[in-house]
Amino acid sequence: MLFEQLGLIEPILKAIKNEGYTTPTPIQVQSIPIVLEGKDLLGCAQTGTGKTAAFAIPILQQLYKTRSASEGYKHIRTLILTPTRELAMQIDESFAAYGKYTGLKHDVIFGGVPQHRQTIALRNGTDILIATPGRLLDLMNQGYVYLSHLEIFVLDEADRMLDMGFINDIKKVIRELPQQRQTLFFSATMPPNISKLANSLLYKPEKVEITPVSTTAERVEQSVYFVKKKDKQSLLDLLLKDKRIERTIVFTQTKHGADRIAKNLRKRNINADALHGDKSQASRQLTLSNFKNGRLRVLVATDIAARGIDVDALEHVINFDLPNVSETYVHRIGRTGRAGATGYALSFCAAEERPFLNSINKLTKQQIPAVSHPFEEAALIDAHNATPDAPKLPPRKPKFKNRKKSSEKKFKVDF
Template identity: 65%
Template sequence: MTFEQLGLIDPILQALKTEGYTTPTPIQQQSIPVVLQGRDLLGCAQTGTGKTAAFAIPVLQLLYNERQAGNHPRGIKALILTPTRELAIQIDESFAAYGRHTNLKHLVIFGGVSQLPQTTALKQGVDILIATPGRLLDLMDQGYIKLNQLTHFVLDEADRMLDMGFIHDVKKVITRIPAKRQTLFFSATMPGEIASLANTILTNPQKVEVTPVSSTAETIQQAVYFVEKNDKKQLLIHVLKDPAIKSVLVFTRTKHGADKVVKDLQKASITAEAIHGNKSQNARQRALTNFKSGTTRVLVATDIAARGIDVDNLSHVINYELPNVPETYVHRIGRTGRAGASGIAFSFCDTEEKEYLRDIQKLIGITIPFVNDHPYAMADTSLVHIKKSLPQKPDNRHRQRNHGNNGQRRNFRGSDRSDNNNRQRNHPHPQARQNSQRTEEAERW
């Protein structure tokens, strides 16, 4: 299928051609016709599947057609609500690219910066507003934003809104927009509270689910390095000796941890920068720009900071620390292998993180192969505690793989599957599992 077959108008087709787009992704193929029909949509797809274009392209076409028909009164017609500044900026860039020939005005607003340029732009008139919840409500309360003309509402990354504690702000926004509207709801995962929210704001929606919930892309090659916690720094430097790793996004659980990794890499003469909530907006944008241009080889990020990072041809993701929430692993490695491209994801697992690895493997339904011949290998790589809850289904393509590093061959050996998947398990730190998601990684934006 081509974009022409989706019934898109010439101004948008010209823009897509300029961007080099030829074939829509599965979620775009399924979503664009539904949105063009004016229906509500519930989209469930993992990160990197092309969700932004799936809603931006049809919204632009609907607004353009309304304007051409003379049925386009002044005011904000479309609102895209998203959790982070970085993601908001990238969505705004997408609207600029796809809508370059439509003459529709779009604006992005977020907190942490002066509101003056944003309020000035609002006074000049805006058709499409991309916003984070806090700044949106603030400017609404000040009277700068009125949404009484709104006809299209997009809630993007709904599950991350929940993770970041923004769900109440989202509900406030919903009470202040017209009840008669088209609503597009996108989420990578569908926990109970998010499903309940979707049920309350969508009207007879068409559901689009292009991949199983919480699955990882098949184009991403995954591997685990078992390593003691104190040896992770040296292991990372060792792995980065591979010249094939041109650009790599490294994840830590905390902002302090990200800064420490950057210092360690810089001491080893490896260009690295950190991106997290304690950095100023300008500093984060500068680090991201340097990373995209190749000036910086390694970008070290916390989970929330990285959610909106979209880098073409990112070859590697490294989990310096495994996430304590298994769904986060899916989001992390989804930064590579985007839009059908291939990618590689390495994870460093120390003794305390083996339970996290078990939960991750149970969620994604595969056994992640492990590298057994690196110089900082953990003395005890026993997976006894992990075997109990692994799924039974075979996945032979993950049993053994070879990956080059400095001319050496590596064997990726997967752990055994369990024959007792239904056995009830007790997490060694149940309280930590309940509360850890609200630790330092859950930075507010």
């Protein structure tokens, strides 16, 4: 199917063509007609499926066809609520790209920066507002945001919203929404608390589910490296000696860990920087821009900071720390292997992380292949190869004694 077959108007088709797209993704094929019909939508889709365009394109068309020249930008007609600043900016970029020829106005507000420019934009009026919960509530309380004329409400990344503790903020926003509205609800996972929230918001929704969360991308080759925690940095250094890893996201569990890893890589003359919530907004934007433009080879990120990052031609993802939530693993590796390209997901597993690996294997219904390397914790490899759910065995001495001198030259990255 082509975009021309989805009943889109010429200004939007022209913008889509300018972006170089001709064929919609599965979630776009299913979602766009539903939104254009004015129905509520429950979308379950992973990052990287084209979800943003799936709601941005039909929203732009609906607002364009029902706009009133006399009203101008007086009222906020669409609100998109999203958990992070980075994701809010990316959604804003999508509305800018697809709405280039519609004349519709869009603005984005988020915390971590002075509010002055944002309040000026709101005073001038806007059709579409993209916001994070905290800053939105602040500006609502100050009288800069009114939602009484809202036509469409989008709650994006609902599961991440709840993970970040935004449930009370979301409820406060919902109380201000008009009863008569169209609601679009997106979440990568659908645990009971998310389903309950969706049921409270949606009216007779159509459901679209793309790539179940337990399914890892078919074109991502996965490997696990059993390694002692103290040897993880050395293993990462060794992997990055391979020039085929041109650009990679390294995932870590903590902000402090991200800073430490990036600092150690820079000491080895590897262009690296950390991305997490404790950095200033200007610093985060610069880091992300440098990574997208290729000036950074390694982006070391926490899950929350990295959520929503979409980087073209990213071949490698490295899990320095395994996530303690199995679904997070699927989201992480889903950032590579896109658009028909082969991707590589390399995971480090220390003894204390073995239960996390077992949970991941159980969720994805597979056993990630183990790779031998100079810093391996051999007992865990033996257990892994014997049975995916074997209990942890007592550690034995590594096979490599004088590792750095005798083994590094023989080591070859298995991808």
